[in-house]
Amino acid sequence: MRVTPVAPETSxxxxxxxxxxxxxxxxxxxxxWQVKPPSDSMCxxxxxxxxxxATEKITFYLCASNLLEREKCTSVLDSVRNIAEEKLRTWKxxxxxxxxxxxIHHCDRYVCQSNDCDCTFPQCSRPMLVLEVPCVNFISxxxxxxxxxxxxxxxLLVELENKLLTSVTxxxxxxxxxxxLCLNDNGVxxxxxxxxxxNPGTTFLRSSCTCSxxxxxxxxxxxxVVRNLWKQESIFSSCMEDVRxxxxxxxxxxxxxxxxxxxxxxxxxxxxxxxxxxxxxxxLNSYPIVNIVSAAGEVGSGTAPAAAGKHFxxxxxSGYKVKQxxxxxxxPTSTLVVQLSPRGKDGTPVNFDNLVREQxxxxxxxxxxxxxxxxAVDGSKTGLKLPSHEVIEELQHTWxxxxxxxxxxxxxxxxxxxxRWFLRKGGLVLLTGSKFFGGPGFCGAVLFSxxxxxxLERLSSIPDGISFYITKNEVxxxxxxxxxxxxSLPRNIGLLLRWECALTEMERxxxxxxxxxxxxxxxxxxxxxxxxxxxFIRVLMDEDWSEEISGMNSILNLIVYKKNGEVMxxxxxxxxxxxxxxxxxxxIRRCSRWTEEESSIAYRICLIGQPVKLGDKxxxxxxxxxxxxxxxxxxxxxxxxxLQEDWKIxxxxxxxxKYWEEILANDSxxx
Numbered sequence: 001m002r003v004t005p006v007a008p009e010t011s012x013x014x015x016x017x018x019x020x021x022x023x024x025x026x027x028x029x030x031x032x033w034q035v036k037p038p039s040d041s042m043c044x045x046x047x048x049x050x051x052x053x054a055t056e057k058i059t060f061y062l063c064a065s066n067l068l069e070r071e072k073c074t075s076v077l078d079s080v081r082n083i084a085e086e087k088l089r090t091w092k093x094x095x096x097x098x099x100x101x102x103x104i105h106h107c108d109r110y111v112c113q114s115n116d117c118d119c120t121f122p123q124c125s126r127p128m129l130v131l132e133v134p135c136v137n138f139i140s141x142x143x144x145x146x147x148x149x150x151x152x153x154x155x156l157l158v159e160l161e162n163k164l165l166t167s168v169t170x171x172x173x174x175x176x177x178x179x180x181l182c183l184n185d186n187g188v189x190x191x192x193x194x195x196x197x198x199n200p201g202t203t204f205l206r207s208s209c210t211c212s213x214x215x216x217x218x219x220x221x222x223x224x225v226v227r228n229l230w231k232q233e234s235i236f237s238s239c240m241e242d243v244r245x246x247x248x249x250x251x252x253x254x255x256x257x258x259x260x261x262x263x264x265x266x267x268x269x270x271x272x273x274x275x276x277x278x279x280x281x282x283x284l285n286s287y288p289i290v291n292i293v294s295a296a297g298e299v300g301s302g303t304a305p306a307a308a309g310k311h312f313x314x315x316x317x318s319g320y321k322v323k324q325x326x327x328x329x330x331x332p333t334s335t336l337v338v339q340l341s342p343r344g345k346d347g348t349p350v351n352f353d354n355l356v357r358e359q360x361x362x363x364x365x366x367x368x369x370x371x372x373x374x375x376a377v378d379g380s381k382t383g384l385k386l387p388s389h390e391v392i393e394e395l396q397h398t399w400x401x402x403x404x405x406x407x408x409x410x411x412x413x414x415x416x417x418x419x420r421w422f423l424r425k426g427g428l429v430l431l432t433g434s435k436f437f438g439g440p441g442f443c444g445a446v447l448f449s450x451x452x453x454x455x456l457e458r459l460s461s462i463p464d465g466i467s468f469y470i471t472k473n474e475v476x477x478x479x480x481x482x483x484x485x486x487x488s489l490p491r492n493i494g495l496l497l498r499w500e501c502a503l504t505e506m507e508r509x510x511x512x513x514x515x516x517x518x519x520x521x522x523x524x525x526x527x528x529x530x531x532x533x534x535x536f537i538r539v540l541m542d543e544d545w546s547e548e549i550s551g552m553n554s555i556l557n558l559i560v561y562k563k564n565g566e567v568m569x570x571x572x573x574x575x576x577x578x579x580x581x582x583x584x585x586x587x588i589r590r591c592s593r594w595t596e597e598e599s600s601i602a603y604r605i606c607l608i609g610q611p612v613k614l615g616d617k618x619x620x621x622x623x624x625x626x627x628x629x630x631x632x633x634x635x636x637x638x639x640x641x642x643l644q645e646d647w648k649i650x651x652x653x654x655x656x657x658k659y660w661e662e663i664l665a666n667d668s669x670x671x
Contacts (some may be wrong), residue, residue, distance in 0.1 A: 165226055240496055286369045312325075
């Protein structure tokens with residue numbers, strides 16, 4: 001940080017000036033703030049557009065980051081300016097400091113040569129937050145530097161800088177994805193998660209099978225990355241490469257033989273197997289592509305359209321609006337998607353191995369020359385694992401190169417050996433960091449072996465529409481040929497930050513050898529609580545049906561009953577899900593015979609897994625995440641602590657069922 005000497009008043013001594021400069025230099029060390037000499041201030045306030053005389057003033061300013069669009073930068077700076085003004089109202093000073101947001105930013109030559117501003121002299125277009133402080137506030141009546149005031153002002157600068165960093169990070173975390181990331185008027189996304197850590201005293205998390213807010217440690221890591229990018233945006237590419245490397249290493253995979261391409265979500269990660277299939281279709285002179293989606297209804301809602309090469313949202317990660325359910329530019333329009341349900345009409349799991357064998361036999365008869373993408377699933381929305389390895393090997397033996405094997409491990413609840421098995425078989429592994437590992441929604445990746453890498457590198461062309469979803473920044477740097485076919489922009493900084501949040505937990509999790517005992521005890525504990533204390537709820541366990549579940553089934557499915565004994569349907573559970581995620585105190589207080597204890601219970605925010613339809617049944621879900629299991633494993637909390645949180649969630653759920661009819665009658669907002 002370069003600090004240009006501050007010209008003191010003529011009545012001040014040179015000694016005071018030097019001492020003040022020394023304090024300013026120390027105060028701004030490693031800070032994003034910069035300081036300019038009074039005579040060089042050339043800021044035009046947004047309020048009136050008039051020039052401000054900087055005589056006898058020290059001007060502190062903080063350039064907005066190029067990481068955000070200018071309009072969003074100005075909005076964030078305005079919110080921080082309001083905080084600064086509120087703080088300054090309570091201060092005692094000789095001459096009031098002024099704070100504003102500058103429309104035009106004329107950089108001083110010396111400042112431009114510092115490491116903290118990469119703009120070209122003499123002018124850059126960034127808005128900036130400006131604090132103009134009369135020098136007299138920093139010099140006492142005895143002509144000495146007022147160290148107390150300097151200390152207070154340093155604290156203010158640190159607070160404002162941190163607020164600006166967190167605000168920018170929150171904004172970036174919801175960019176570079178689809179409509180599921182968009183925040184509503186309450187500042188939460190489609191799954192009621194905010195882009196910042198929640199208060200563990202009032203918010204209870206069992207939503208890792210759907211979406212989670214960032215953890216405290218993950219968010220702090222994201223803020224640190226934003227700070228680094230703020231100072232040096234050119235490190236973005238190396239940050240993305242580092243994320244790919246760390247994903248592979250945290251899953252204990254061979255980083256010399258395993259390659260990674262990042263995707264904004266698990267849904268659009270489906271486009272990469274399609275690229276492999278397109279290449280094989282051309283090379284083997286085959287037609288058409290048949291894409292088999294296993295565990296239909298229990299995988300991501302965007303899986304089926306994405307598997308057909310279609311837009312699954314109206315917003316693309318590149319920021320462009322697209323038409324939902326239309327074929328992405330240049331992807332084959334002839335791709336057929338076959339969805340295989342894992343359950344019968346009564347919700348009971350079917351013999352999925354036999355179902356797969358029969359379906360593949362029919363496809364072979366009808367499309368003798370097709371390239372088939374087949375999805376195995378390790379951890380559906382309810383924890384199912386299917387089909388067996390034996391069936392996968394049978395299919396590979398029968399279909400050979402005309403079969404593209406994909407493992408949907410987007411829940412992240414797989415044993416590491418499962419990833420290795422599919423990679424050894426030449427399969428592609430779809431993964432997300434935003435489910436079990438607790439990263440904020442959404443961040444996806446595709447893992448594959450060197451043989452698949454070579455196929456992707458040999459592609460003569462790729463559909464240009466894939467640029468709606470990824471750029472060369474998401475692709476491993478070793479894949480130079482594929483990268484050359486992709487654009488450089490836009491940079492998906494939001495995806496980088498979401499993966500940084502997820503990796504904070506993934507890297508800690510990789511050292512845990514076995515936690516199945518913790519998950520099993522938790523599962524049994526919740527079942528016992530429900531059976532003994534909550535009459536409106538029943539836990540539905542797939543173990544009762546002898547169906548194989550994934551290596552870490554940390555998801556519990558809840559059937560909920562109304563007071564008349566009827567089972568809640570999917571739409572009713574969606575309303576219940578929203579109520580659990582909202583403070584319901586005011587609503588409960590409008591019901592008859594409510595109590596203060598019930599009002600307190602209704603205040604809780606309970607984020608749990610979204611409802612899922614299982615045949616003729618619908619369930620709502622409780623799901624443990626990696627951070628919660630690890631906390632018990634490391635002794636940071638006990639299993640009883642977790643069960644106490646589950647009790648509080650179930651207590652609110654039961655309360656809502658008690659007043660269900662009254663709530664619906666009084667509050668049409670939930671209907």
